[in-house]
Amino acid sequence: MRLADIADLVDIGDADPNSPVAAIASDSRQVAGETLFFAVPGTKTDGAAFAADAASAGATAVVADGAAAVNGLSIPVFRTDNVRRALALSAARFSCGQPQTMVAVTGTAGKTSVVSFVRQIWRHAGLQAASIGTTGVNAPGRDDYGSLTTPDPISLHALLAELAASGVTHGAMEASSHGLEMYRLDGVELAAAGFTNLGRDHLDFHADAEDYHRAKMRLFRQLLPKDAPAIVFSDDPWSERTIAAAEEGGCEILTVGRLGTFLRLERCEQLQDGQRAQILHAGHHYEVDLPLAGEFQMANALVAAGLAISTGSESGSVFAALRHLKGASGRLEKVGATKDGAAVYVDYAHKPEALENVLRAVRPFTTGKVVVVFGCGGDRDPGKRPIMGEIAGRLADTIIVTDDNPRSEEPALIRAAILEAVSDAIEIGDRRRAIEVAVDMLGPGDTLVIAGKGHETGQTIKGDTLPFSDHEEARRALAEQESDPAAGTAS
């Protein structure tokens, strides 16, 4: 790339437009020769404070917001009015390439599930497809564990170019509210975008629910090209406001759900390990089997089907693919059953609406007790703790409150905040022990939901992440119960 390639994004002044840009960086610690350093004001510190470090490390110029205090450097400073956006668009031009058909999904819950479903639908049709999100990158021959839901723009655009070069033509990615607000996915050319729902999340980052919704709506107002399809789940309290935002963005609005007009869910019957639905699309009724429990998964499947159909997949083949969908790892995933047949699920519900949904989802096929093990993350919105306690108290019969990534906080205080709203819960800080106790108390017809960590492979306590997997712990507890003749008899 040459400076001329980004001269419309940043004011390069009298610098030589032919100067090569060998790399771009927003972290001074990653600067090497001929690098353009973007000084980004962050949540913890200001990149401008590291401009001199970047210069010493070999940066050829710094890009900074108009008002940023970047002075007295030996290298030029190029000004721009939005350094985060300039960074993302420059990263797109630098990496140069992405799968031809890219779709993005936003919403409080369901993003990971939807992108996984879209990828599976495309693969079913024989396409080279990838998904990118909380659980990582999944592409033909590739399954990398992830860290951020929406990667930073430099890594994201490099990844998209790499996927395209490896032959991936179709990609589905999650658009988190952080990612949208921080301009991480600007520069991705989107063919369609989807919305699942809005609930309480990240109120440690966004001022309030309106602000959180506004951040998500950048996807439709600013990122999705005019006339491109916006697939909106129709049955959420925030659906109407989302439709209004997508209208402002000039998108083609396609609603899916019970109130949907593009895909209308006419009937949905819950079975123990799945569901059967009738869907109306373009005047035809389709009988659809989904091998996943919980009506929320039907909502996710409809958004996924809407994204695939609106970007060119044939509807019959899409509905046929739903029959084979596998849930994303740790999303109401059945990991086993006791010898009495009580089912044990691992789920990623770590926010109020998700917990409410998952506990409601298991009730129809639970003839005994619903048992839940959960906690709340440290250094994250403390307001959700009593709310989740109240939900568990209302919807589960037995509640075990445990730890879930306490991070820098005192674990007992997090538990106490949950227990404030649910006084009859059992408190067991050690998550391994909590899972063992829960499995041991299961009787015939009971269901255990271990919520909050889903696919995660660690427990973060005071800066250390210790290996921990709800899947492994549940399987271990089940195996121990299997070999202990006295177990499983508690009520």
Ligand SMILES: CC(=O)N[C@H]1[C@@H](OP(=O)(O)OP(=O)(O)OC[C@H]2O[C@@H](n3ccc(=O)[nH]c3=O)[C@H](O)[C@@H]2O)O[C@H](CO)[C@@H](O)[C@@H]1O[C@H](C)C(=O)N[C@@H](C)C(=O)N[C@H](CCC(=O)O)C(=O)O
């Ligand atoms: C709040 C947040 O999202 N922070 C992310 C953000 O950091 P930031 O922009 O605030 O950066 P900062 O630490 O204040 O530093 C400012 C700038 O100085 C630079 N710097 C800093 C130090 C130095 O020596 N030199 C230097 O140049 C930094 O690289 C940065 O550009 O950009 C960083 C680089 O991309 C991310 O690593 C970091 O994610 C943190 C670790 C994080 O935990 N983010 C979570 C909350 C997040 O993004 N979650 C969402 C939603 C999850 C979901 O709902 O599924 C996600 O998309 O994953």
Ligand SMILES: Nc1ncnc2c1ncn2[C@@H]1O[C@H](COP(=O)(O)OP(=O)(O)OP(=O)(O)O)[C@@H](O)[C@H]1O
């Ligand atoms: N459509 C939905 N409506 C309500 N709850 C849902 C829905 N889909 C999933 N959930 C619940 O939310 C949890 C997380 O689902 P998923 O990972 O698909 O969402 P996400 O939006 O990617 O979440 P995150 O932002 O945390 O990555 C699930 O384990 C389940 O409990």
Ligand SMILES: N[C@H](CCC[C@H](N)C(=O)O)C(=O)O
């Ligand atoms: N992306 C979410 C994941 C939370 C998962 C939960 N296990 C926790 O640690 O709170 C967050 O960073 O808020």
Ligand SMILES: [Mg+2]
């Ligand atoms: Mg996710």
